[in-house]
Amino acid sequence: MAKHETPLLDQLETGPWPSFVTDMKREAESRAKNERNIEYQIPQDCCDDLLGVLELSFKHGRTHWKHGGIVGVFGYGGGVIGRYCDQPEMFPGVAHFHTMRVSQPAGKFYTTKYLEDICDLWERRGSGLTNMHGSTGDIIFLGTTTPQLEEVFWELGHNLNQDLGGSGSNLRTPADCVGAARCEWACFDTQAICHDFTVEYQDELHRPAFPYKFKFKFDGCPNCCVASIARADLAFVGTWRDDIKIDQEAVKAYVGGELPPNGGSHSGRDWGPFDIRKEVIDLCPTGCMRYEDGKLEINTPECYRCMHCINVMPRALRIGNDRGCSIFAGAKAPILDGAQMGSLIVPFIKVEEPYDEIKETVIEPIWDWWMEEGKNRERLGELMKRQGFQKLLEVTGFKPDARMVQEPRTNPYIFWKEDEVEGGFDRDINEYRKYHQR
Amino acid sequence: MDQAEATEKIVTALKKKKGKTKFYFNDLCKILGEKPRPAKKLINKMIIDEVLEYWSSGSTTLYSLKGVGKQAAAEHED
Numbered sequence: 001m002a003k004h005e006t007p008l009l010d011q012l013e014t015g016p017w018p019s020f021v022t023d024m025k026r027e028a029e030s031r032a033k034n035e036r037n038i039e040y041q042i043p044q045d046c047c048d049d050l051l052g053v054l055e056l057s058f059k060h061g062r063t064h065w066k067h068g069g070i071v072g073v074f075g076y077g078g079g080v081i082g083r084y085c086d087q088p089e090m091f092p093g094v095a096h097f098h099t100m101r102v103s104q105p106a107g108k109f110y111t112t113k114y115l116e117d118i119c120d121l122w123e124r125r126g127s128g129l130t131n132m133h134g135s136t137g138d139i140i141f142l143g144t145t146t147p148q149l150e151e152v153f154w155e156l157g158h159n160l161n162q163d164l165g166g167s168g169s170n171l172r173t174p175a176d177c178v179g180a181a182r183c184e185w186a187c188f189d190t191q192a193i194c195h196d197f198t199v200e201y202q203d204e205l206h207r208p209a210f211p212y213k214f215k216f217k218f219d220g221c222p223n224c225c226v227a228s229i230a231r232a233d234l235a236f237v238g239t240w241r242d243d244i245k246i247d248q249e250a251v252k253a254y255v256g257g258e259l260p261p262n263g264g265s266h267s268g269r270d271w272g273p274f275d276i277r278k279e280v281i282d283l284c285p286t287g288c289m290r291y292e293d294g295k296l297e298i299n300t301p302e303c304y305r306c307m308h309c310i311n312v313m314p315r316a317l318r319i320g321n322d323r324g325c326s327i328f329a330g331a332k333a334p335i336l337d338g339a340q341m342g343s344l345i346v347p348f349i350k351v352e353e354p355y356d357e358i359k360e361t362v363i364e365p366i367w368d369w370w371m372e373e374g375k376n377r378e379r380l381g382e383l384m385k386r387q388g389f390q391k392l393l394e395v396t397g398f399k400p401d402a403r404m405v406q407e408p409r410t411n412p413y414i415f416w417k418e419d420e421v422e423g424g425f426d427r428d429i430n431e432y433r434k435y436h437q438r
Numbered sequence: 439m440d441q442a443e444a445t446e447k448i449v450t451a452l453k454k455k456k457g458k459t460k461f462y463f464n465d466l467c468k469i470l471g472e473k474p475r476p477a478k479k480l481i482n483k484m485i486i487d488e489v490l491e492y493w494s495s496g497s498t499t500l501y502s503l504k505g506v507g508k509q510a511a512a513e514h515e516d
Binding site (some may be wrong): 067081099169211212321368372375425 | 451462463491498
């Protein structure tokens with residue numbers, strides 16, 4: 001028998017998708033039965049009270065959570081987010097219900113033992129409820145009391161060799177795609193660089209000194225499975241400089257219907273025979289492809305690596321061999337100024353350990369500029385908008401490049417300065433009038 | 439600037455502020471008159487020495503003198 005009536009939440013379970021309400025009810029029931037005789041360190045009925053407070057929020061049309069808090073683990077400014085309920089008498093089980101962020105492994109590879117261990121820990125010292133994973137990419141532990149924070153941190157660090165993730169005005173836990181481990185399109189080892197940066201920038205991850213959050217995300221190819229170009233202040237997107245490798249025999253096999261296009265993902269009905277002109281050549285955004293007399297050709301200088309042809313015919317087309325990444329700065333979700341996509345700052349850079357070139361010429365100059373000039377709660381993308389892309393080029397020392405211009409005349413941020421022009425901006429008006437009437 | 443001088447400066451300045459107990463990192467940099475990187479080292483030490491404490495909304499972090507402000511009492515943590 002549920003502790004609180006939840007008619008409004010029950011409706012959420014009637015849709016066609018799995019519901020978080022069902023998950024919460026299941027955990028509430030499991031805690032009530034406690035078949036494994038767990039020594040719960042926070043109220044056993046916290047999940048019931050969580051359902052109760054959520055139902056009340058729906059009823060009132062307002063939240064019953066307060067904003068933020070001073071709690072944390074000693075010396076860390078991130079990883080713990082204070083959450084307090086403003087109806088503690090009605091819902092004592094969630095009076096304190098803090099969130100903990102746990103740094104996910106690069107590529108999100110887990111052993112079942114590790115998953116069991118973190119779940120056991122959180123069942124005993126927290127609510128048992130998790131997000132796998134939060135939008136930033138971390139494992140999110142939802143709900144525990146203040147005295148449990150240090151205990152959880154100690155057990156994570158000492159027993160599970162595991163650190164907390166980033167929150168607040170910190171570097172957030174770097175996130176990457178599954179990369180070369182399972183994907184033939186990975187142009188660099190996303191997991192290696194993600195892990196390296198997580199270790200290298202520990203201080204930035206745990207001790208907040210930025211104006212606001214800062215995110216690194218790594219995508220192995222332009223398919224952008226972690227959407228770094230839309231969400232990361234610095235996005236690393238894999239790319240290559242040479243030609244797409246073409247296997248003409250496999251192209252013929254796709255055209256002849258022997259190989260299913262899109263890796264066979266278009267199923268469920270008869271989609272008709274594969275039409276290379278309609279489905280590939282005519283959809284190429286730069287028009288750099290030609291298919292004539294059974295031969296496919298790609299004009300590489302025109303190709304901007306949209307990945308469409310490779311996605312449709314993965315057996316016939318493969319990424320080039322001269323691989324590295326492009327770096328984009330300033331993407332963010334909409335809070336101020338609306339959502340922004342990343343702007344290209346480095347068209348191509350080799351991604352090789354120990355990544356010194358990336359750290360010293362890209363990341364650290366950008367951080368120094370943003371830390372000094374950024375307003376409180378201003379993301380890098382907003383600072384770039386306020387002070388101009390040219391300023392970003394100045395602080396990093398990168399030369400303006402036509403590839404940084406989104407479309408001609410839309411963002412002409414490359415201006416001459418007086419000291420760059422012979423003779424400066426002054427002119428002899430009499431000399432000018434000799435040739436031009438008023 | 440040595441640590442003791444920095445701590446003294448921060449504590450004096452923050453105690454003077456009326457009606458406000460939480461401060462951005464940038465505010466502390468201005469009090470110290472240091473650039474962000476050296477300021478960070480001094481401020482971190484003040485956290486370790488429990489002169490300052492963090493407040494976090496989850497997205498933004500603020501600093502305050504330890505135990506000052508209504509947060510501690512409001513959260514039933516005292």
